[in-house]
Amino acid sequence: xxxxxxxxxxxxGGILTGLGLLLLLFACAAFMSSSNKVMGFDxxxxxxxxxxxxxxxxxxxxxxxxxxx
Numbered sequence: 001x002x003x004x005x006x007x008x009x010x011x012x013g014g015i016l017t018g019l020g021l022l023l024l025l026f027a028c029a030a031f032m033s034s035s036n037k038v039m040g041f042d043x044x045x046x047x048x049x050x051x052x053x054x055x056x057x058x059x060x061x062x063x064x065x066x067x068x069x
Contacts, residue, residue, distance in 0.1 A: 006069045013065030020059025027052035 029038055036044040
């Protein structure tokens with residue numbers, strides 16, 4: 001694997017990890033919120049689970065991509 005490919009994978013892994021963390025923080029705010037509005041988004045019921053699952057997937061794939069390079 002050449003150096004440019006490794007740099008690209010590390011950068012993409014960092015971006016995915018950051019996005020995953022942001023989504024997990026949003027999910028935490030949604031779970032802790034007493035109202036159905038969080039940062040202007042209407043999250044109620046099962047809609048609170050979707051950002052957590054997506055954030056976890058993005059974070060795990062980003063960390064995995066960083067570790068493999």
